[in-house]
Amino acid sequence: AQSVTQLDSHVSVSEGTPVLLRCNYSSSYSPSLFWYVQHPNKGLQLLLKYTSAATLVKGINGFEAEFKKSETSFHLTKPSAHMSDAAEYFCVPLQAGSARQLTFGSGTQLTVLP
Amino acid sequence: DGGITQSPKYLFRKEGQNVTLSCEQNLNHDAMYWYRQDPGQGLRLIYYSQIVNDFQKGDIAEGYSVSREKKESFPLTVTSAQKNPTAFYLCASTQQKNYGYTFGSGTRLTVV
Numbered sequence: 442a443q444s445v446t447q448l449d450s451h452v453s454v455s456e457g458t459p460v461l462l463r464c465n466y467s468s469s470y471s472p473s474l475f476w477y478v479q480h481p482n483k484g485l486q487l488l489l490k491y492t493s494a495a496t497l498v499k500g501i502n503g504f505e506a507e508f509k510k511s512e513t514s515f516h517l518t519k520p521s522a523h524m525s526d527a528a529e530y531f532c533v534p535l536q537a538g539s540a541r542q543l544t545f546g547s548g549t550q551l552t553v554l555p
Numbered sequence: 556d557g558g559i560t561q562s563p564k565y566l567f568r569k570e571g572q573n574v575t576l577s578c579e580q581n582l583n584h585d586a587m588y589w590y591r592q593d594p595g596q597g598l599r600l601i602y603y604s605q606i607v608n609d610f611q612k613g614d615i616a617e618g619y620s621v622s623r624e625k626k627e628s629f630p631l632t633v634t635s636a637q638k639n640p641t642a643f644y645l646c647a648s649t650q651q652k653n654y655g656y657t658f659g660s661g662t663r664l665t666v667v
Contacts, residue, residue, distance in 0.1 A: 475655050484561075484645055484658035485598075531597070535655070540586065540605050541613075542649060543656055545598040 443468040443534035445515075445546065453552040460504075460519040462549050464532030467513065473535035474515045475543065476506055480528045488530075491515060502526070527553045557582045561646050561659035567667050568633070568640065576631045576662045578646035587629035588647040588656065591615060598645060604629055605651065633664060641666050 448463040466472050476488040489500025496508045502525075506517045517530060531548040559580040568574045578587065586605045590598040600613030604623040618637025623629055629648075633640045643663050647656040 482643070482661065482663065484559075484660045485647075485656070486658070487655055490655060540603060540611070541600065542586075544600075545590070547595070547597040 443472045443536060445474070445532045445534050447530075447532050447546060447549045449549050450547065451550045451552065453554060454522045455554045456524055457521050460517070460522045460526065460551065462517040462530050462532075462551065464506075464515045464517065465513055466515060466532075466534060468534070473537065474506075474508070475531075475533045475535065476500065476504070476515075476517050477531040477533060477545075478528050479531070479548070485531065488517070522551075522553045524553050524555065527551055559646055559648055559657055559659035561644075561662050563662060564660070566662055566664045568664060569667060571635045573632055573634050574664065576633070576644055576646075576664070578629045578631065578659060579627055580629075580646075580648045580657075580659075581627060582648060582657060583626070584648035584657070585626070585651045586649050587623070588649075589613075589619075589621065589629070589631045590645045590647065592643040592645060592661075601631065601644075640664055 445466045474491045477485040478488050479485045488504050489498045491498050491508050499505045504519050508515050529548045533543045562577045588603045589601040592598050599615050601619050602621040604610035620632045645661050646659040649656045
């Protein structure tokens with residue numbers, strides 16, 4: 442089974458500065474990976490998805506993530522943080538062939554300071 | 556637009572009462588899921604259903620029940636046997652082809 446580690450439980454950035462949310466995966470083969478975002482008291486929204494088609498994946502709201510096999514990483518980045526980016530972010534591996542496709546960990550809380 | 560509708564958005568339950576949370580989707584998705592989220596924690600799977608009239612327990616099914624009589628609907632009942640039901644409940648659905656999940660906007664349940 443695939444698993445991921447989100448290296449930071451909390452990240453704080455100033456508005457206008459870059460965002461980096463780290464995610465490392467553990468898998469014996471190339472995984473499928475998702476980044477989801479959850480704003481307070483809302484459901485989860487898919488930001489982007491990696492399925493081995495391209496290593497640099499562009500998502501919504503200016504986010505992107507690069508799959509690096511050599512580093513077993515799939516970090517989420519954004520060049521310039523906006524106040525509306527403050528939310529919880531989940532890096533989630535796909536358990537292919539399982540009815541329980543996605544298993545969610547505790548995520549990374551992003552705070553954006555004015 | 557297609558999507559998942561959860562209702563109500565906020566729900567208050569008295570001790571010893573059963574309450575039912577609604578989840579409806581018009582995405583024609585086969586599989587549906589119920590999760591519970593507590594403050595500062597990830598999502599924990601309560602129940603899931605891959606097809607109509609069939610469902611399986613997740614990791615924390617005790618004190619909950621579900622039904623799947625229609626493809627579009629997957630209601631969750633929080634019974635009086637659930638000792639600590641105050642939480643945020645999320646419903647999700649997906650096609651069976653590993654596309655990832657679409658989520659509803661959640662129901663916040665509070666015991667009063």
